[in-house]
Amino acid sequence: MRVGKFIGRKGRHAAAAPGHGAAVPDTTDTTEPGTADLTPPGPTPPGPTPPEPMATAVDNVSATDGYSATDSHSATDGDLATDAVLASGTPGTPGTPDDDNATGTALPPVAPPRTLATDAPQVGDHLQPLPLPRLAPTTTSLPGLRADGGLLGDRWLGAASLVGQSHLNGGSTAQDAYQFTLSDDGSLLIAAVCDGMGSRPLTSQIGAVLLASLLCEEARTVTAGKLAADPRAVLGGILDAACARVTQVRTAGLPGLTDRDLSCTAALALLPATGTGWAARVGDCAVLRLAGEAWETVFARDGGPVNMVSAALPHPTPAEVAEYAPLAEESPGDCLILASDGLAEDAFGSPAVRAWLAERWSRPCDAAAMADSLRYRRRGSHDDRTALVVWSRQLRNG
Amino acid sequence: MSAFSNVERPAVFPVCLCIDVSYSMQGPPMTAVNDALPEIKAAIKSDPSTGEIARLAVVTFSDQADIVLPLTDIAFADMPVLSPQGGTNFDVGLRASGDALRDGIKGLGKGSAYHQPVIFFISDGEHNADVDWTHARGQITSKEDKYGAQIVSFGFGKANRETIQQVSTGFAFFTDESDPGTAVREILRTVLRSIRTTSSSFSSATGGALSVPLDGTKLTQLPLTQHMVN
Structure with a gap:
């Protein structure tokens, strides 16, 4: 068996590739907490430590790291491999009905795009350059990158969602969504992550966005007191109402679709200001805890093939197919992660x-740092990546 | 056991080619298989979204079955050269394919993530051994078994369409191409496309739906039989 290994990092400390400009200054270490333009808005005490910003680069185009210098259509004639590429238009989604790019025409080489430097690791043996990304022509496609970072109530929340390489190869849309809010009385932080089903590549992202929003919307009327009194009933009620x-929305506004076209998995967390929070999930979205470098999973990881999930939403009886778990009050510095x-x-x-x-999230992150945290390259990891991280309230220097 | 692995364990997509090498395959069909295997390797290796995920096993069957390539990272696989021999026994081929996948997945280590395995079954003839192969099919495709596979079956030449249908778990194909070498080449091209499209669909919690694109081929998809519907 072959196993991958950590083979190094690249980024702002790396020597610039010839012809691709100079290495850029390291800006991270000189940006201390409290720097004016990075201080989070809102009340300061007892807020968390200001977020960790991401280093930026203007022209650090080690852009050939990461991408192939040629478009994925480029190929030469003559063999079975080429037959497959040419017949499909792209190695990503050959011949699929939604592949508008399946022209069968080899395109000329394209210069690699400019990108920002990152310290994100490359994990695994023999990583090849990735093909140039293809954008989704779908009119309901999601952003390839969404990121947030800021105070929500008195907690710092950072979140990012990054389109997966397999979507970029084939020109299809990302399918992950996240949403957050506060309960109407301010006693609960509410967070949801949804992951649209790959088997519905043109529509499931609509379902993921819709469900994430409606889960949060339905949870807004809950109070910390109601949650503490009967957490499973509260969470189940939110799932039922959101589905x-x-x-209703589908019937009224998307009459051509079925519930299955909007299928997604979901994780939902309700966190009171003090005391025990609760999480629910349907399918294989995860709820994780991070304390220093120690990781825990709130829900057991399913065995068996990873592309076979136990359940998805909408569902006729969502509360019955969901799993529920308490979230013990976190210690200072801990993170709760919906993924x-x-x-x-x-x-x-x-x-x-x-x-x-763990290193990236050892401090609260702003939106750019959250996005950067997902930019690692791991062998075999081509799925959308979404993380919504809630830091404990007491994280503060001095 | 912790859910978190202490060693790097990327998720894999286990694939097994189960190829009939009975005597009827000698000549152009076998030549086409032997020409195509290295090309399949090159094609998968050159595509990160497939090559980083797909693991390939090759099983041959005639009167007996051989795992000529255990489940392997295709970038490092020495593709076998096949030769014709004996009669046609689906039972041993299917059992060996199930064994190759099960042993290969177990060999990844505890906690390793994997997608549902797929067997691509290719035959030009009829099962002619005195054993019921359907039991083996049922075992290796059981939904109760976490190693349970899907089977995509391809028939050509003197293969029986109904039998080819029964072997599959949903996708069954037949080609009436008169040149057997061309038929094999077309089938393996379709196999390659299926590996690529399926690998690329592992992009969401519930992605990974097996797909078998037929564009530009003369393959005919056989209708679902009742056992598939059930």
Whole structure:
């Protein structure tokens, strides 16, 4: 058996590739907490330590790291491999009905794109350059990158969602979504991550976005007191109500679709200001805890093939197919993480990815730093990556 | 056992080619197989979204079955050269394919992530051994078994369409191509496409739906039989 290994990092400390400009200054270490333009908005005490910003680069185009210098259509004639590429248009999704790029025409080489430097690791043996990304022509496609970082109530929340390489290869849309809010009385932080089903590549992202929003919307009327009194009933009620509203919205506004077209998995967390929070999930989104470098999973990881999930939403009886778990009040510095399976499988299966994320998330992150934390390259990891991280309230220097 | 692995364990997509090498395959069909295997390797290796995930095993069957390539990272595989021999026994071929996948997945280590295995079954003839192969098929495709596989079956030449249908778990194909070498080449091209499209679909919690693109081929998809519907 071959196993991958951590083979190094690249980024702002790396020598610039000839012809690709100079290495850029290291800006991270000189940006201390409290720097004016990075201080989070809102009340300061008893807020968390200001977030860790991401270093930026203007022209550090070690862009050939990461991408192949040629478009994935480029090929020469004559063999079975070429037959497959030419017939499909792209190695990513040959011949699929939604592949508008399947022209069968080899395109000329394209210069690699400019990108930002990163310290994110490359994990695994013999990593090849990736083909140039293809954008999804789908009119309901999701952003390839979404990121947030800031105070929500008195907690710092960072979140990012990054389209997977397999979507970029084939020109299909990302399918992960996240949403967060506060309960109406301010007693609960509410967070949801949803992951659209790959078997519905044109529509499931709609379901994921819709469900994430409606889960948060339905949870807003809950109070910390109600949650503490009967957490499973509260969470189950939110799931039931959100699924019912998805169906209502679909019927009214998307009559051509079925519930299955909107299928997704979901994780939902309700965190009170003090005391025990609760999480629910349907399918294989994950809820994780991170304390220093120690990782825990709130829900047991399923065995068997990873592309076979136990359940998805909408569902006729969502509360019955969901799993529920308490979330003990976190210690200072701990994180609670809601993750799509693309990120969770990397955390489960890769010590190097865990070490990277633990280091990145050792302090609250702003939006750019959250996005950067997902930019690692791991052999075999081509799924969408979504992480919503809630830091404990007491994280503060001095 | 911790859910978190202490060694790097990337998720893999286990694939097994189960190829009939009975005497009827000698000549152009066998030549086409032997020409195509290295090309399949090159094609998968050159595509990161497939090559980093797919693991390939090759099983041959005639009167007996051989695992001529255990489940292997294809970038490092020495592709076998096949030669014709004996009669046609589906039972041993299917059992050996199930063994190759099970042993290969177990060999990845505890806690390793994997996608549902797929067997690509290719035959030009009829099962002619005195054993019921359907039991083996049922065992290796059991939904109760965490190693349970899907089977995509391809028939050509003197293969029986109904039998080819029964072997599969949903996708069954037949080609009436008169040149057996061309038929094999077309089948293996389709296999390659299926490996690539399926690998690329592992992009969400519930992605990974097996797909078998037929564009530009003369393959005919056989209708679902009742056992597939059930």
